[in-house]
Amino acid sequence: MLAAGAGFIPIALTSGLLNLRHVLYSASMAEYVRHLPRRWRLLLAYVLTDEAYAVAVLRYQQRHAGEADQAEHTDSGTPAADATADLRHWYFLGAGFTLWAGWQLSTAAGLLFGATIPPEWELDFAVPLTFIALLTLLLRERAGQAAALVAGLGALAFAALPYKLGLVAAIVLGLAAGAWTVRRLEQAR
Secondary structure, three states: OOOOOOOHHHHHHHHHHHOOHHHHHHHHHHHHHOOOOHHHHHHHHHOOOHHHHHHHHHHHHHHHHHHHHHHHHOOOOOOHHHHHHOOHHHHHHHHHHHHHHHHHHHHHHHHHHHHHOOHHHOHHHHHHHHHHHHHHHHOOOHHHHHHHHHHHHHHHHOOOOHHHHHHHHHHHHHHHHHHHHHHHHHHHO
């Protein structure tokens, strides 16, 4: 955007909206961490990244499905499922902290050695590849499906906007669709 001559406001707006995906992540994780004390929720919010979300939500969903199956096959009031459920936030924290530490070490390595990597290696594909992998995980839930569909259609519809603002519009529409779907699903319960 800088190369295209965009001003501060479009750049700041785009940057902020790109990071609003964390709103969807948080909304998706809310049902799993709602019972935790505020200090835990703040700590988990700090380590919430795309990758940490992907790892943690899969763990929560697997356990959630397992608990439902276990509840059908055990006497009511059995604390077995609750005892294991209480440890899931540690898994989330472990994933988030590991990724955070890796990020710090990778940044330091890039700072120290990045200039020595030859341009022929063309490592630019790694970031889009990561997001494609994460998208496949999000598509397992209805809110993720709605967000991806609406954002994709929005990106196509608004592709001609200057400064890549079509991407911003697509993100806003996708977030709105995902949030609306989460709300509708909660109301249906």
